[in-house]
Structure formats: C-alpha cells, structure tokens
Amino acid sequence: MTDTRFHAPERLDEAIGLLTADDEARPLAGGQTLVAMLNAELLRPRAIVSLHRIAALKGVERRAGGSLWIGAMTTHSALAASAELRGAHRLLAEAAARIGHEAIRNRGTIGGAVAHADPSADYPAALVALDAEIEIEGPRGKRSLPAHQFFRGFLTTALEPGELVTGVVLLPGPAKAATRFEKLARVEGDFATASVAVVLGLDAGRVTSARLTLGGCGSVPIQSIEAEQIIAGHTLSDAVLKKAGELLAAAADPIDDVRGTAAYRRAIIPGLVARAVRSALAKGAA
Ligand SMILES: Cc1cc2nc3c(=O)[nH]c(=O)nc-3n(C[C@H](O)[C@H](O)[C@H](O)COP(=O)(O)OP(=O)(O)OC[C@H]3O[C@@H](n4cnc5c(N)ncnc54)[C@H](O)[C@@H]3O)c2cc1C
Structure with a gap:
C-alpha cells in the first residue's frame, strides 16, 4: 500500500510548485471522478493537492x-x-x-x-x-x-x-442568441450517448450565424463548418436540417461502448441535430 500525502495550499503558486515537484501528485477539485478512480485503485498518487482553499480559482x-x-x-x-x-x-x-x-x-x-x-x-x-x-x-x-x-x-x-x-x-456571443444543449442518455443522470450543443445568432428572426458541436461522438467534440454554413442564412426547412445533421454524422468518429454502438450514434445524430436547432429557435433569443 502506498502512503499518499495530502496538501491543501492557499496559493495557486504553491499548488503548482507541489505538482511540479512530484510528477505523481494529483490535483483534487470536486473529487467526483478522482475519488472514484482512487476507490477503484486505478490511481495511486504519491500526493493529492486539494484546490479547495485557493481563492484565485473561485x-x-x-x-x-x-x-x-x-x-x-x-x-x-x-x-x-x-x-x-x-x-x-x-x-x-x-x-x-x-x-x-x-x-x-x-x-x-x-x-x-x-x-x-x-x-x-x-x-x-x-x-x-x-x-x-x-x-x-x-x-x-x-x-x-x-x-x-x-x-x-x-x-x-x-x-x-x-x-x-x-x-x-x-467571449461575447452574438447580440441575440438562441441556444440548446440536447443530450441523449440511457437514463437521466448518465453520461451522454450523444449530445449536440447549438448557438444560433439571430437578427430580426433570421439565423445569421450557427455553431453546432457534437459530444460523445468522437474522442473530442466534433464540428462541421459545412453544417454550420447551411444553417446560417438559410430558411430552416426539414431538408436543410436533415442535410446539416448528415454532415455532422459524416464528421463524427464514434466508437462502440456501453452507451451505444458507433452505428447507432451515427444514426441518431441527424434527429438530435434537428431537434436541437428547432428547440433553440422555439425558445428564441435569451
Ligand atoms: C455518477 C457520475 C455521473 C456523472 N455524470 C456526468 C454527466 O452526465 N456529464 C458529465 O459531463 N460529467 C458527469 N460526471 C463527471 C462529473 O462532471 C465530474 O464532476 C467531473 O468529471 C470531474 O470534476 P471534479 O471537480 O469532480 O474533478 P476531480 O474528480 O477532483 O478531478 C478530475 C480530474 O481532473 C484533475 N483536475 C481537477 N481539477 C483540475 C484543475 N483545475 N486543473 C487540472 N487538473 C484538474 C484531477 O487531478 C483528476 O485527474 C459524472 C460523475 C459521476 C461520479
């Protein structure tokens, strides 16, 4: 069994010093992932550096x-x-x-x-x-x-x-923006099988800019400039939304895991994208 030292510095430079001095030290924030990993013995850090007392991070x-x-x-x-x-x-x-x-x-x-x-x-x-x-x-x-x-x-x-x-x-977003974070999970409280984050810039009811990003559909968030270009400045018919969803599905790089297969994720992306954009528009500018 490894002894783990616990530090709770008040200054950011102290925390950085402790982490730099020991490459087996780990910062502790909310502990919701780190403590689970410690419990499962996936990690055995020599030191834990709690960030809780550092005012500069709050x-x-x-x-x-x-x-x-x-x-x-x-x-x-x-x-x-x-x-x-x-x-x-x-x-x-x-x-x-x-x-x-x-x-x-x-x-x-x-x-x-x-x-x-x-x-x-x-x-x-x-x-x-x-x-x-x-x-x-x-x-x-x-x-x-x-x-x-x-x-x-x-x-x-x-x-x-x-x-x-x-x-x-x-950074400041569009002056008028509609947003939607659409998440499909197996049960409430689970990580996403797939998610779509949408920011639409609006001007006199028209969509002037669009940012659409997929979560859970690749090792990093997935974007498609082509999908964003066909949403911005166009009338958002079913066909336009379907095309945007298909472009994002093509850009995705999903895997098979406990939350769904890669094929399933690709299949649901167009529907999720259309639902997310429609929900953002229905809600309107915040
Ligand atoms: C049952 C369960 C369900 C969850 N469901 C979801 C979900 O639906 N969606 C979702 O997004 N997340 C989910 N999470 C994860 C949750 O969001 C965690 O809060 C998050 O992953 C880790 O944040 P934390 O503050 O607890 O970090 P910790 O557990 O303290 O740290 C996590 C990792 O980041 C490092 N770290 C912490 N802070 C810093 C920092 N400031 N700089 C550098 N490294 C740092 C730690 O050393 C560790 O490696 C879930 C977790 C659990 C246990």
Missing part, C-alpha cells in the same frame, strides 16, 4: 468587453443556476444542468471536468460551440487555448506536467 466575473471569466472551482450547480450566464452563454448553464445528479453537480467543478476531458462529458461540446478559452497556469507561467485546441483526445488535453486549469473565459 468566482464568476464579468470582464471588460463583455467576456465572462469562470473560475475552475465553480461547481456545476452554481453554473446551472448562474444569472451571469445570459444570451449565448446560457448554453453552458443548460449543459451544467444535465450533468449527472444533484449530488455530483453540487461537488463537481468545471475545472475538474475540463481537465478530465471525458469525450462523453457535457462541457466540452458546449465550450467548443461557445468558442471558449481555457485558462491554464503552470511552472512556466500563464497561457490560454481555445477549447477546440485544448481537448486533444480520449481523456487527453493540452495540459503539460504541473499545469492547472485556472478558469474558462466565455
């Missing part, structure tokens, strides 16, 4: 120019209920509300979920659809990456040793 702040900064330690419940998530940013609240069960949402954090990078998780597709930036800090200083560059593969991100996700920045 809070939701509006910044100059209309961006919104969300600290890495913000829980899913706080985001689901946040009045700061308005317009296009509502998409993130919708995704947060669909994560697991209340107990998981009350403890799990956006930083932990983003760093874990489960392809079936709900935030990655929403963050890519929102063109969010992931803020990172480590032994070599601060950097940030667009979400679509941060997620690199199955449980794999651009994080280097000793680096932490410190926050997520949502």
